[in-house]
Amino acid sequence: DGGITQSPKYLFRKEGQNVTLSCEQNLNHDAMYWYRQDPGQGLRLIYYSQIVNDFQKGDIAEGYSVSREKKESFPLTVTSAQKNPTAFYLCASSMSGGNTEAFFGQGTRLTVV
Amino acid sequence: QQQVKQSPQSLIVQKGGISIINCAYENTAFDYFPWYQQFPGKGPALLIAIRPDVSEKKEGRFTISFNKSAKQFSLHIMDSQPGDSATYFCAARRGADGLTFGKGTHLIIQP
Numbered sequence: 001d002g003g004i005t006q007s008p009k010y011l012f013r014k015e016g017q018n019v020t021l022s023c024e025q026n027l028n029h030d031a032m033y034w035y036r037q038d039p040g041q042g043l044r045l046i047y048y049s050q051i052v053n054d055f056q057k058g059d060i061a062e063g064y065s066v067s068r069e070k071k072e073s074f075p076l077t078v079t080s081a082q083k084n085p086t087a088f089y090l091c092a093s094s095m096s097g098g099n100t101e102a103f104f105g106q107g108t109r110l111t112v113v
Numbered sequence: 114q115q116q117v118k119q120s121p122q123s124l125i126v127q128k129g130g131i132s133i134i135n136c137a138y139e140n141t142a143f144d145y146f147p148w149y150q151q152f153p154g155k156g157p158a159l160l161i162a163i164r165p166d167v168s169e170k171k172e173g174r175f176t177i178s179f180n181k182s183a184k185q186f187s188l189h190i191m192d193s194q195p196g197d198s199a200t201y202f203c204a205a206r207r208g209a210d211g212l213t214f215g216k217g218t219h220l221i222i223q224p
Contacts, residue, residue: 004156033211042119042202042214043157050209058211090156096209101147104156 003027006091006105012113013078013085021076021108023091029103030096032074036060037088037107046089049074050096078110086112116140117205119215127223132190134218136203139184143205147212148177148188151200160201161188193222 004025013019025032031050035043045058049068063082068074074093078085088109094102119136126132138146147162163170163177163186170177176189190197200219204212 031209035211035214040216042117042216043212045211045213048211094209101159101162102212104158106156107154
């Protein structure tokens with residue numbers, strides 16, 4: 001089955017710890033994206049990558065880091081610098097160029113304890 | 114600065130009725146306008162999308178109306194069904210940049 005796989009589905013983190021969320025796609029898409037969703041908010045863009053070994057900051061990049069070493073993978077690290085990391089994190093991918101559908105994973109719910 | 118404004122925040126419609134959700138955008142460089150449907154605990158799924166050179170697009174019971182001069186677009190769900198109860202997000206995008214989302218509309222279809 002083609003699609004986007006996010007893992008884990010639930011993640012608990014102690015304050016002061018870094019944590020990495022996994023996102024893998026087998027759709028052969030060039031572009032990948034990370035969004036954060038909070039209750040009552042739309043999805044907000046954290047980082048995106050249009051090609052391997054290149055990525056750009058989105059609207060709320062502070063406290064997050066990413067890497068894009070492989071076309072299929074775009075992991076997101078939530079660092080201890082992120083002041084309010086508890087949220088639902090969604091990864092998406094799309095073909096390169098505009099006007100193309102973005103496919104979303106099922107999300108990772110991160111809770112800081 | 115919120116680039117895509119969505120209304121209403123919540124909406125209750127009787128079964129068989131028409132559900133209407135509206136969005137307004139500010140950035141005239143946006144060139145792709147999708148609507149997403151999201152069920153609790155799941156990722157959003159594309160419902161329907163439109164480009165600014167088209168004023169209306171229909172797919173089954175779902176229609177997007179687009180008004181470029183007013184910088185507004187709307188989603189109409191005809192013959193609304195209980196299974197349509199979900200959160201709906203409008204979004205806008207420029208080229209291959211990330212999507213800019215509205216804050217969502219929680220839709221409830223009453224049987």
